[in-house]
Amino acid sequence: MPDEHSRTVFFISDGTGITAETLGHSLLTQFDRIPFRQVRIPFVTTPAQAQDCLLQIQDAARRDGARPIVITTLVDASIGRQLREADALFVDFFETFIAPLEEELGARSSLTIGRSHGQAGSQDYLNRIEAVNFALAHDDGSSDRNLDKAEVILIGVSRSGKTPTSLYLAMQFGIRAANYPLIPEDFERQQLPEALKQRRGKLYGLTIAPERLQQIRSERRPGSHYASLANCRFEIEAAQTLMRREGVHWLDSTTKSIEEIAATIMHDAALDRHIF
Amino acid sequence: MPDEHSRTVFFISDGTGITAETLGHSLLTQFDRIPFRQVRIPFVTTPAQAQDCLLQIQDAARRDGARPIVITTLVDASIGRQLREADALFVDFFETFIAPLEEELGARSSLTIGRSHGQAGSQDYLNRIEAVNFALAHDDGSSDRNLDKAEVILIGVSRSGKTPTSLYLAMQFGIRAANYPLIPEDFERQQLPEALKQRRGKLYGLTIAPERLQQIRSERRPGSHYASLANCRFEIEAAQTLMRREGVHWLDSTTKSIEEIAATIMHDAALDRHIF
Numbered sequence: 001m002p003d004e005h006s007r008t009v010f011f012i013s014d015g016t017g018i019t020a021e022t023l024g025h026s027l028l029t030q031f032d033r034i035p036f037r038q039v040r041i042p043f044v045t046t047p048a049q050a051q052d053c054l055l056q057i058q059d060a061a062r063r064d065g066a067r068p069i070v071i072t073t074l075v076d077a078s079i080g081r082q083l084r085e086a087d088a089l090f091v092d093f094f095e096t097f098i099a100p101l102e103e104e105l106g107a108r109s110s111l112t113i114g115r116s117h118g119q120a121g122s123q124d125y126l127n128r129i130e131a132v133n134f135a136l137a138h139d140d141g142s143s144d145r146n147l148d149k150a151e152v153i154l155i156g157v158s159r160s161g162k163t164p165t166s167l168y169l170a171m172q173f174g175i176r177a178a179n180y181p182l183i184p185e186d187f188e189r190q191q192l193p194e195a196l197k198q199r200r201g202k203l204y205g206l207t208i209a210p211e212r213l214q215q216i217r218s219e220r221r222p223g224s225h226y227a228s229l230a231n232c233r234f235e236i237e238a239a240q241t242l243m244r245r246e247g248v249h250w251l252d253s254t255t256k257s258i259e260e261i262a263a264t265i266m267h268d269a270a271l272d273r274h275i276f
Numbered sequence: 277m278p279d280e281h282s283r284t285v286f287f288i289s290d291g292t293g294i295t296a297e298t299l300g301h302s303l304l305t306q307f308d309r310i311p312f313r314q315v316r317i318p319f320v321t322t323p324a325q326a327q328d329c330l331l332q333i334q335d336a337a338r339r340d341g342a343r344p345i346v347i348t349t350l351v352d353a354s355i356g357r358q359l360r361e362a363d364a365l366f367v368d369f370f371e372t373f374i375a376p377l378e379e380e381l382g383a384r385s386s387l388t389i390g391r392s393h394g395q396a397g398s399q400d401y402l403n404r405i406e407a408v409n410f411a412l413a414h415d416d417g418s419s420d421r422n423l424d425k426a427e428v429i430l431i432g433v434s435r436s437g438k439t440p441t442s443l444y445l446a447m448q449f450g451i452r453a454a455n456y457p458l459i460p461e462d463f464e465r466q467q468l469p470e471a472l473k474q475r476r477g478k479l480y481g482l483t484i485a486p487e488r489l490q491q492i493r494s495e496r497r498p499g500s501h502y503a504s505l506a507n508c509r510f511e512i513e514a515a516q517t518l519m520r521r522e523g524v525h526w527l528d529s530t531t532k533s534i535e536e537i538a539a540t541i542m543h544d545a546a547l548d549r550h551i552f
Contacts, residue, residue, distance in 0.1 A: 007381065016539030018448075019302045025552055026295045026349070027373055030385035038552075042539055067380065073302065089380040097303055097367055104345065104365040105283065109306035126495060128534065132440050139412075164408050167443055171534075219402060258404065258447075263292035267318055 008037045008060035008068040012053055012083065014076050017042035023093055024071040037064075044074075050082040057086040124174075124275045131170035131177075131274070138178035139163055144195040150178040152269050153199060155192075155243070156206035157182050157235045158226075159216045161253045161261060165206065168262045174274030175266070187238035192246055204265055205243045205250025210236050212254050284313045284336035284344045288329055288359065290352050293318035299369055300347040313340075320350075326358040333362040351387045400450075400551045407446035407453075407550070414454030415439055420471040426454040428545050429475060431468075431519070432482035433458055433511045434502075435492045437529045437537060441482065444538045450550030451542070463514035468522055480541055481519045481526025486512050488530050 009028065011020045017040055028036055039060070041053055060068045068088045074080045075094065084090060098109050137143055138150065140163065147153070152169070154162045154177060162179035169175040186193060196203060208216075210232040217227035225231055243250050249268060253261050266273070285304065287296045293316055304312055315336070317329055336344045344364045350356045356368060374385050413419055414426065416439065423429070428445070430438045430453060438455035445451040462469060472479060484492075486508040493503035501507055519526050525544060529537050542549070 016536050018535050018539055019298060022298050023295065023369070026369075027377060030370075030374060030387055031377065031381055031383055032386055034381060034383060042543055069377070069380065089376065091373055091376070093299065093302070094306075096372060097299075098306060100365065100367070101303060101307065101345070104343065105307055105310060107307055107310060110308055125533070126492070129437075129440055129492070130495070132443065136412075136415075136439070161405075163412070164405055164447065167408065168447060171440065171444060171447060216402070216405070219406070257401070259294050260292050263294060263318055 006035045006037055006064060007066055008039060008064055010053070010057060010060075010068060010070045010088075011038070011040045011042075012044055012070060012072045012074070013042050014045050014074055014079060015042065017073070019093070020071050020073040023073075024091070027071075027091070036069075044079060045076070047078075047082065050079045054083055054086055057083065057088055061087060127174040127274045128171065131174045132167065134176040135166040135170040135178070139166065141180040141193065141195070147178055147195060147199065149176055150199075150202055151176045151271055152204050152265060153177075153196065153202045154179040154204055154206055154265075155182055155196065155239075155248065156208075156250075157213070157239050159213060159220070160206040160208050161258070162206055164258050165253075165261050165265070168258050169265065172262065172273075172275075173266060173271070175271055182235075182239045182242065184235070186242065187235070190242065190245075192242065200246065200248070203246075203248045204269055205239070205248045206261070207236060207240055207243075207250050207252050209252070209254040282311045282313055282340060283342055284315060284340055286329070286333060286336075286344060286346045286364075287314070287316045287318075288320055288346060288348045288350070289318050290321050290350055290355060291318065293349070295369065296347050296349040299349075300367070303347075303367070320355060321352070323354075323358065326355045330359055330362055333359065333364055337363060403450040403550045404447065407450045408443065410452040411442040411446040411454070415442065417456040417469065417471070423454055423471060423475065425452055426475075426478055427452045427547055428480050428541060429453075429472065429478045430455040430480055430482055430541075431458055431472065431524065432484075432526075433489070433515050435489060435496070436482040436484050437534070438482055440534050441529075441537050441541070444534050445541065448538065448549075448551075449542060449547070451547055458511075458515045458518065460511070462518065463511070466518065466521075468518065476522065476524070479522075479524045480545055481515070481524045482537070483512060483516055483519075483526050483528050485528070485530040 011017050011024055013020045044050055044053055057068050057070060070083060070088045071091045072080065073093050080092065102109055154166055156162050158181055166177040166179045169177040180193060180196060210229060213232040213236065214227055214229045221227050251264055287293050287300050289296045320326055320329055333344050333346060346359060346364045347367045348356065349369045360366060378385055430442055432438050434457055442453040442455045445453040456469060456472060486505060489508040489512065490503055490505045497503050527540055
């Protein structure tokens with residue numbers, strides 16, 4: 001058995017390679033002690049390009065003194081056959097799963113490159129663009145116009161992750177997400193901003209550990225009162241007190257990625273994705 | 277063999293389910309004549325929740341008169357065993373690929389739930405937030421400040437897809453992407469906007485078929501000169517003439533999804549992703 005030295009991992013696709021990378025990363029993160037060198041080669045569609053990939057794989061094998069791992073989503077089987085001349089571990093998502101699905105469904109797959117369900121002008125594309133525009137128009141409480149069209153309104157202190165989460169919800173799921181800051185004036189009044197009072201059912205809170213917030217705010221304004229740990233502590237506690245009193249459900253984003261925050265909100269708020 | 281009636285597909289995960297959905301959708305789009313009913317159940321972590329999933333699967337089987345397809349990314353094997361009491365086609369991503377990887381790498385996987393490499397405060401998270409903030413600050417030519425820090429500057433006519441592409445590049449890859457509109461004044465002068473002249477090497481153009489542009493613009497301003505086919509034709513031709521003369525590489529986004537546009541730009545501009 002080879003030991004745990006550096007290994008080269010290739011992501012090779014005849015499309016964008018995004019699916020290969022997404023799936024590959026979720027596998028590689030399960031082996032966190034191994035230093036992987038990652039090489040991405042998308043849009044491989046000709047025998048000459050496949051030949052070049054093959055040489056790169058063989059090269060890596062020699063340099064590492066160990067078999068590379070080749071993660072592929074290849075629609076064109078002839079490209080796959082060419083690559084398999086290399087001595088490597090092949091992980092092919094389509095090859096592995098398409099055959100059992102064909103048998104189960106009693107149907108042939110229409111394996112084709114570049115099947116885009118979200119291309120410009122399609123309903124998916126328009127939904128996505130509309131949702132992104134909505135998130136931008138309703139970022140940081142910048143407009144109350146059409147706020148009733150929001151499917152969810154994220155609230156929280158400055159830099160608690162509202163903007164990236166709203167954009168992710170829009171981009172990934174086509175959700176119309178507004179976001180609204182909770183600011184010192186709200187804490188003094190101990191009340192939600194006016195525009196939100198009639199929309200309690202749409203509100204979802206984001207909170208974060210004060211130490212993380214300090215770190216994030218310090219990137220932007222180092223040494224400021226705004227970024228100080230004392231102020232971060234105060235704001236977060238005040239925001240949580242306010243949300244608790246107003247019955248707003250919230251999550252702590254401290255140990256979560258944006259994907260996890262967004263998926264949790266979709267689940268908690270029972271939202272349905274509009275794009276696939 | 278069962279025939280091609282409606283089938284229920286479950287995406288079940290003890291995490292966000294995003295990986296299961298990514299995998300599943302790229303498989304299901306290969307069977308485009310079958311009307312799939314899709315059910316997403318993320319965050320399944322207890323025996324009671326698994327039991328509830330099992331009942332839902334059995335229910336679907338009765339209703340469809342055909343075995344459901346169950347696509348899972350389960351870290352906890354006991355949850356998987358519970359689900360397998362159902363008569364269904366199981367596609368489990370980890371189960372399929374982790375064993376061969378363990379053997380190849382001579383290492384045990386650290387299969388754990390919720391391994392977030394992008395959690396708040398981590399370098400990945402900060403890179404992502406910084407890139408999203410950059411894209412927002414440099415959306416639609418809104419600021420030339422720090423434009424030199426852009427890794428790529430997207431240009432094109434209004435509604436050619438610059439904003440969602442910039443945000444996608446930021447969110448998905450951590451790329452600092454600015455975007456700048458090409459407007460009628462630029463076409464009259466037959467020159468690039470001043471701020472872009474010194475930054476030709478960073479420019480990347482987006483173009484689109486006039487018919488699609490008309491459709492997209494009509495969503496926003498129906499019946500306007502802005503959205504008319506004649507005007508869309510004029511602007512696109514003028515933009516292409518300008519980009520050709522200035523030696524700006526561009527792509528036609530008409531038949532591409534945002535993922536494909538972004539992946540093509542990453543590839544053409546030889547950009548390296550900053551987040552994984």
